[in-house]
Amino acid sequence: MADPKLGDFGPAPPGMNLADNQNGVTYGAVITLMIIGTVSVVLRFMARMKPGQVQLAMDDWLIVGALIFAWGTGICSLLSINYGGGKHLWALKTSEFTQVWKLLFGYVMIYATAVTLTKVSILVFYRRIFGITYSFYVCMFLAIGYWITIIVVDNVGCQPLSFFWTQYTDPTAIGTCINFPKFFFGNGIAAMLIDVIILGVPVPIVWGLQMARSQKVAVVSILLLGSFVCVASIVRIVMLQRNTSSSDPTWTISPVFVWSCVEPFIGILCACLPTFAPFFRRWWGVIRTRGTSEGKYSKSGGIDSKGFDTPADGGSKQLSSAGGAAGFRLSRSKGRSKGPRAEWMELESGMRDDEIALTNKITGGKGATGSVESMPGIMVREDVEWTSSKKSAAS
Numbered sequence: 541m542a543d544p545k546l547g548d549f550g551p552a553p554p555g556m557n558l559a560d561n562q563n564g565v566t567y568g569a570v571i572t573l574m575i576i577g578t579v580s581v582v583l584r585f586m587a588r589m590k591p592g593q594v595q596l597a598m599d600d601w602l603i604v605g606a607l608i609f610a611w612g613t614g615i616c617s618l619l620s621i622n623y624g625g626g627k628h629l630w631a632l633k634t635s636e637f638t639q640v641w642k643l644l645f646g647y648v649m650i651y652a653t654a655v656t657l658t659k660v661s662i663l664v665f666y667r668r669i670f671g672i673t674y675s676f677y678v679c680m681f682l683a684i685g686y687w688i689t690i691i692v693v694d695n696v697g698c699q700p701l702s703f704f705w706t707q708y709t710d711p712t713a714i715g716t717c718i719n720f721p722k723f724f725f726g727n728g729i730a731a732m733l734i735d736v737i738i739l740g741v742p743v744p745i746v747w748g749l750q751m752a753r754s755q756k757v758a759v760v761s762i763l764l765l766g767s768f769v770c771v772a773s774i775v776r777i778v779m780l781q782r783n784t785s786s787s788d789p790t791w792t793i794s795p796v797f798v799w800s801c802v803e804p805f806i807g808i809l810c811a812c813l814p815t816f817a818p819f820f821r822r823w824w825g826v827i828r829t830r831g832t833s834e835g836k837y838s839k840s841g842g843i844d845s846k847g848f849d850t851p852a853d854g855g856s857k858q859l860s861s862a863g864g865a866a867g868f869r870l871s872r873s874k875g876r877s878k879g880p881r882a883e884w885m886e887l888e889s890g891m892r893d894d895e896i897a898l899t900n901k902i903t904g905g906k907g908a909t910g911s912v913e914s915m916p917g918i919m920v921r922e923d924v925e926w927t928s929s930k931k932s933a934a935s
Contacts, residue, residue: 549637552630562626562794566617569798574614577805580812581607587815597668602661603811609654610804616647617797626794629787634709640790641705645694647800648724652690654804655731659683659738662766662811666742675741682734690727697723721784728780731803732773739766766810772803 552558581603588595617625623639624632632640660683667676698704703715746759776799779792786792 547630547632548634549630549632552628556628558628558631560628563621566621566626566794566798570614570617570801573801573805574611577607577610577808580809584812584815587819599661599664599668602657602664603808606654606657606661606804606808609650609657610808612650613647613654613801613804616643616650617801619643620797624790625797627790629790632790637790638705638709640793641708644793645704648694649691651800651804652687655807656683656687658804658807658811659734662738670742670745672741672745679738679741682737686730686734693723724780725777728773728777732770735766735770735773739764762814765813769803769807769810772799772806775799776803
């Protein structure tokens with residue numbers, strides 16, 4: 541057993557091994573979260589960008605900012621290990637304890653900025669897709685107001701500022717502080733409630749769309765994946781309460797650091813998930829084309845095995861969106877069949893890669909069935925016109 545008087549905080553309680561630490565858990569959890577968050581943002585940009593065509597919006601750049609500050613929470617968590625975070629208090633020097641509490645001071649502001657940028661990114665995404673206004677401004681006010689409150693209170697809560705960490709290690713230090721444990725608990729509750737409100741904003745909009753109930757449930761389920769952030773918020777609040785009442789704060793601060801990393805990184809993952817629709821469409825297209833033989837086209841016209849309407853005379857049909865370049869186009873000419881796989885790739889590569897498609901409105905021209913098999917996903921509403929033209933024998 542290690543020397544019970546190893547640190548500067550007196551003898552350790554009986555039976556406590558001062559060599560114990562939580563370094564492995566902290567390293568494993570934080571590094572994994574940093575990888576998950578980074579990969580999520582990289583995939584988001586890959587899905588939103590095509591060669592020669594950039595489709596980035598403000599919410600994409602906001603999530604990059606959120607990732608930068610989320611990395612800040614991870615770095616602070618890892619740095620805390622060097623100064624005794626995750627070790628028993630009685631194994632630390634007073635200088636090490638001071639460094640851990642200085643990290644905690646900065647951590648609070650970095651964490652608040654990361655989660656706020658994630659919230660704002662989600663709200664801007666909602667506005668871009670759904671066009672919401674009133675709910676957008678209310679939620680934006682709550683999110684930014686939360687961030688301002690954290691930054692201001694963290695910087696003026698102790699007078700002088702250094703009293704935030706010297707009150708525990710310097711008997712001669714003079715100053716005052718608000719009840720920070722209660723403040724941290726309160727802002728944790730506020731952050732969770734704001735998350736719940738933001739998650740609920742698009743639900744009534746999606747539920748009011750002209751879609752099959754199963755499609756509505758699928759769309760809402762994708763959007764509500766952010767509820768995992770609420771779970772992380774609850775666990776973080778519990779960890780904060782344990783740290784507040786603990787006589788071994790440097791030991792119990794380690795889970796607080798970890799769960800304060802979980803929340804922003806999982807929030808980033810959930811914010812990016814709806815943008816992955818192009819990957820799912822491509823994956824689904826490959827699965828379908830590999831699992832089904834080439835379609836045989838009926839001489840009387842109809843739907844081929846890939847779900848595309850074909851003319852009876854071998855002429856050409858075009859599928860184009862009213863949005864022009866932002867939509868898609870599928871064409872076929874007599875005697876120039878490319879095969880189902882090539883046609884699907886042509887259609888998919890020209891599709892607008894908006895993340896979620898909410899309705900499909902397709903009108904049939906003369907002699908067409910007017911139906912196209914839709915791929916799973918969510919897409920912004922587009923009015924689509926299907927036209928058919930027959931080539932004369934003279935041509």
